[in-house]
Amino acid sequence: MAHSLKLLKYVAGAFVIAFLSACGGSEATEESSAGDDPVSYVKKAEEAKGPNKGIGPISHVELGALDDALATEGEALFNKMCTACHKMDARHVGPALVDVTERRTPEWIMNMILNPDEMTKKDPDAYALIAEYIAPMANQSLTEEQTRAILEYFRKYDNQ
Amino acid sequence: MISLQKIILGIGVVAFLASCGNSGKSSSKMTSSSNASAAEQVYVPPGEHDEFYAFMSGGFSGQLTVYGLPSGRLFRRIPVFSQDAEKGYGYDEETKPMLMTSEGFVPWDDSHHPELSQTNGVPDGKYIFINGNNTPRIARIDLTTFETVEIIEIPNTAGNHSSPFTTENSEYVVAGTRFSVPVPQRDMSITEYKGNFKGNLTFVSVDKEDGDMDIAFQILVPGFDYDLAHAGKGKSHGWMFFSSYNTEEAHTKMEATASQNDKDFIAAVNWKLAEQYIAEGKGHEMPGKYMNNEMNHHTHAATSKAYDKVMVLNPDECPGLIYYLPTPKSPHGVDVDPTGEYIVGNGKLSSDMSVHSFDKMLAAIEAEDFEKTIDGIPVLTYESVLAGVVERPGLGPLHTEFDGQGYAYTSFFISSEVVKWKLGTWEVIDRIPSYYSIGHLMIPGGDSKQPWGKYLVSLNKITKDRYLPTGPELAHSAQLYDISGDKMKLLLDFPTDGEPHYAQAIPAELVKPNSVRIFKLDENEHPYAAISEDEARVEKNGNEVHIYMTSIRSHFKPDNIEGVEVGDVVYFHITNLEQDWDTPHGFAMYGANTSELLVMPGATKTMRWEAKRVGVFPFYCTDFCSALHQEMQGYIRVSPKGSSVPLKYWTGEQE
Numbered sequence: 001m002a003h004s005l006k007l008l009k010y011v012a013g014a015f016v017i018a019f020l021s022a023c024g025g026s027e028a029t030e031e032s033s034a035g036d037d038p039v040s041y042v043k044k045a046e047e048a049k050g051p052n053k054g055i056g057p058i059s060h061v062e063l064g065a066l067d068d069a070l071a072t073e074g075e076a077l078f079n080k081m082c083t084a085c086h087k088m089d090a091r092h093v094g095p096a097l098v099d100v101t102e103r104r105t106p107e108w109i110m111n112m113i114l115n116p117d118e119m120t121k122k123d124p125d126a127y128a129l130i131a132e133y134i135a136p137m138a139n140q141s142l143t144e145e146q147t148r149a150i151l152e153y154f155r156k157y158d159n160q
Numbered sequence: 161m162i163s164l165q166k167i168i169l170g171i172g173v174v175a176f177l178a179s180c181g182n183s184g185k186s187s188s189k190m191t192s193s194s195n196a197s198a199a200e201q202v203y204v205p206p207g208e209h210d211e212f213y214a215f216m217s218g219g220f221s222g223q224l225t226v227y228g229l230p231s232g233r234l235f236r237r238i239p240v241f242s243q244d245a246e247k248g249y250g251y252d253e254e255t256k257p258m259l260m261t262s263e264g265f266v267p268w269d270d271s272h273h274p275e276l277s278q279t280n281g282v283p284d285g286k287y288i289f290i291n292g293n294n295t296p297r298i299a300r301i302d303l304t305t306f307e308t309v310e311i312i313e314i315p316n317t318a319g320n321h322s323s324p325f326t327t328e329n330s331e332y333v334v335a336g337t338r339f340s341v342p343v344p345q346r347d348m349s350i351t352e353y354k355g356n357f358k359g360n361l362t363f364v365s366v367d368k369e370d371g372d373m374d375i376a377f378q379i380l381v382p383g384f385d386y387d388l389a390h391a392g393k394g395k396s397h398g399w400m401f402f403s404s405y406n407t408e409e410a411h412t413k414m415e416a417t418a419s420q421n422d423k424d425f426i427a428a429v430n431w432k433l434a435e436q437y438i439a440e441g442k443g444h445e446m447p448g449k450y451m452n453n454e455m456n457h458h459t460h461a462a463t464s465k466a467y468d469k470v471m472v473l474n475p476d477e478c479p480g481l482i483y484y485l486p487t488p489k490s491p492h493g494v495d496v497d498p499t500g501e502y503i504v505g506n507g508k509l510s511s512d513m514s515v516h517s518f519d520k521m522l523a524a525i526e527a528e529d530f531e532k533t534i535d536g537i538p539v540l541t542y543e544s545v546l547a548g549v550v551e552r553p554g555l556g557p558l559h560t561e562f563d564g565q566g567y568a569y570t571s572f573f574i575s576s577e578v579v580k581w582k583l584g585t586w587e588v589i590d591r592i593p594s595y596y597s598i599g600h601l602m603i604p605g606g607d608s609k610q611p612w613g614k615y616l617v618s619l620n621k622i623t624k625d626r627y628l629p630t631g632p633e634l635a636h637s638a639q640l641y642d643i644s645g646d647k648m649k650l651l652l653d654f655p656t657d658g659e660p661h662y663a664q665a666i667p668a669e670l671v672k673p674n675s676v677r678i679f680k681l682d683e684n685e686h687p688y689a690a691i692s693e694d695e696a697r698v699e700k701n702g703n704e705v706h707i708y709m710t711s712i713r714s715h716f717k718p719d720n721i722e723g724v725e726v727g728d729v730v731y732f733h734i735t736n737l738e739q740d741w742d743t744p745h746g747f748a749m750y751g752a753n754t755s756e757l758l759v760m761p762g763a764t765k766t767m768r769w770e771a772k773r774v775g776v777f778p779f780y781c782t783d784f785c786s787a788l789h790q791e792m793q794g795y796i797r798v799s800p801k802g803s804s805v806p807l808k809y810w811t812g813e814q815e
Contacts, residue, residue: 079692079694080691080692080694081692081739083692083693083694084692084693084710084712084715084717084737085712085713092812093714093715134787134788135713135714135786135787135788136713136786136787138712138713138738138739138740138743139739139740140738140739140740141678141739141740142739
């Protein structure tokens with residue numbers, strides 16, 4: 001296992017500042033692009049106008065009328081793959097998901113499910129969540145179609 | 161190797177010491193600029209990948225290790241024939257059957273020769289096979305998961321040393337008897353060895369689709385010590401060559417009595433003809449108990465099947481099946497060049513090396529140019545099959561590999577060196593010391609039709625002054641040489657895990673893209689899996705408790721369990737719900753008389769634990785999994801037998 005990486009994550013919980021500097025360093029070697037660290041992302045986000053779509057494969061989601069069958073499929077997937085850490089209406093290992101479609105854009109929700117490693121390192125909102133909850137957002141290797149179904153379930157839940 | 165080591169240490173002390181002295185000098189003469197250039201050649205920058213995977217046998221560790229070349233970095237130790245507590249291999253309920261044999265549970269072996277599966281004579285990166293020498297077995301390791309997925313026992317044999325060398329399309333991997341025995345086993349005097357003890361040359365078929373191994377047939381042969389093997393290739397495809405020593409059929413004080421004859425034999429087996437004889441019904445069914453153990457990656461569990469008979473061919477009833485090629489003197493390795501024409505006998509006690517010609521062998525067979533016949537096996541005349549002799553190349557030749565450019569490289573144990581010589585002209589081109597006492601050597605693909613002749617690795621028995629001392633026991637070692645130029649060049653020297661006898665290597669690109677990252681939860685068919693937290697539960701039948709437990713970063717469900725009583729046998733079935741790469745969870749239980757579990761994402765593993773005394777006992781995750789790993793723990797309460805504490809379990813709110 002990548003112990004050093006995990007250790008980094010652990011340290012992030014206890015000592016956020018240490019994490020920030022370590023993370024900045026590793027970003028520099030990985031992509032050699034300065035300013036990709038969470039601090040500048042947070043700053044960018046503060047300045048940013050418009051909704052945050054997150055980072056990942058989803059750049060645009062076309063939302064239509066609620067698709068009940070898709071939502072039902074999403075609910076089954078959520079119960080199987082997500083409930084170890086999430087409840088809809090209460091904080092568990094991760095945050096309660098009620099009203100998530102009001103807090104986040106559909107793209108952000110799907111990117112957080114599909115690309116949690118990068119999101120929790122680089123997206124300011126996701127970074128704030130891991131700083132609060134400490135537990136990592138597990139990548140459950142879902143497909144984009146499955147993730148879209150889960151989003152539909154969240155929409156249905158929030159409509160009710 | 162051990163007995164050879166003794167012989168050679170006995171007879172070759174002066175040569176050996178001299179060689180050590182020389183080696184020291186030449187090493188210290190290395191200039192700083194050549195050191196710097198060697199360092200550059202083996203430097204793999206952080207985050208970058210090696211060019212080759214190298215698989216090295218663990219020898220008496222029973223395992224197989226995976227290194228990168230040219231860096232010499234160790235990536236993984238794959239448990240094969242020995243229990244490995246780090247991974248729970250041979251300890252958890254799912255992998256215990258892998259180590260079952262007709263002799264019962266055998267948790268150790270002596271693994272010698274890794275051999276990559278081949279397609280058209282070229283390593284294909286699908287599987288790697290390795291032999292167990294002590295309780296004769298062959299294992300198959302799947303190179304998508306780097307896990308041992310099958311072990312087959314070889315009956316009616318002992319000392320499975322000349323194994324598991326593969327044919328050109330991995331139609332077969334072979335096993336030859338090193339320690340001949342009564343076949344079938346019976347009570348008889350050891351002094352009646354000669355003529356009564358037998359060897360067996362076993363052909364194990366490998367299924368083209370799924371790799372499944374079966375014993376196709378055995379050939380009962382005179383009671384020599386069959387030492388190593390290699391398949392014909394190209395024009396000699398269809399033949400398998402086994403080296404032998406102790407053609408004296410000695411049974412005591414062997415280091416002297418088994419070295420009397422001027423020539424021993426390389427046995428040339430026409431396995432395509434053997435298939436024909438089997439099809440014609442020439443085989444005899446013989447009693448022979450063996451087990452075949454297979455891992456199933458849907459149930460995540462191994463099963464053992466017992467068999468009790470094998471099909472045997474007798475050479476005296478099967479003309480043309482085997483010929484003996486006389487080879488001086490106690491040949492160890494038998495190595496076939498990439499064209500399939502030259503069969504190199506590494507006569508370990510001979511001062512010259514004999515190379516046989518496949519074409520001449522066929523002509524001698526055609527002309528019935530036989531010296532004599534032993535138990536129905538014609539012995540071809542030495543001169544009629546000889547292609548050439550490499551004269552006085554060094555002391556104690558053991559093994560030869562090829563670079564695909566017309567050169568051969570032979571390891572010399574006594575003179576502790578690698579010697580490069582030219583096929584066809586038999587002239588010595590170059591020599592370079594090894595530190596110290598080289599056994600096998602390896603070139604990536606170097607025993608195949610298409611060697612990747614850039615590097616050579618020597619696998620050394622003695623390291624003495626090479627590393628910081630660690631008490632009486634020292635590491636064995638590997639040395640990496642650049643063989644791309646005219647002169648061999650030593651690049652790197654690194655310690656190995658266990659005793660690497662043979663090794664094989666393959667370009668990373670043939671293996672890396674196929675690496676499995678997770679097991680899909682949807683495909684988990686383990687009967688005790690809980691594939692979501694909804695399915696986590698505890699069931700009790702009499703004194704047997706089954707805990708269907710899940711793990712995900714970073715909690716178990718259930719993590720509190722009550723209602724277990726003293727005397728209960730508890731099975732913890734842990735399903736890892738993670739579906740991301742590099743997210744195993746461990747599971748350790750206080751006082752368990754076994755190892756931890758290490759559960760890959762999407763898999764299920766089981767620990768058996770006996771509730772021996774009253775108390776509340778903790779369990780926890782052993783493999784650092786997240787920032788809340790230290791919180792990944794739980795308790796099981798054990799009450800007195802007959803207690804009224806109800807069976808209850810929960811995680812979070814008490815259920």
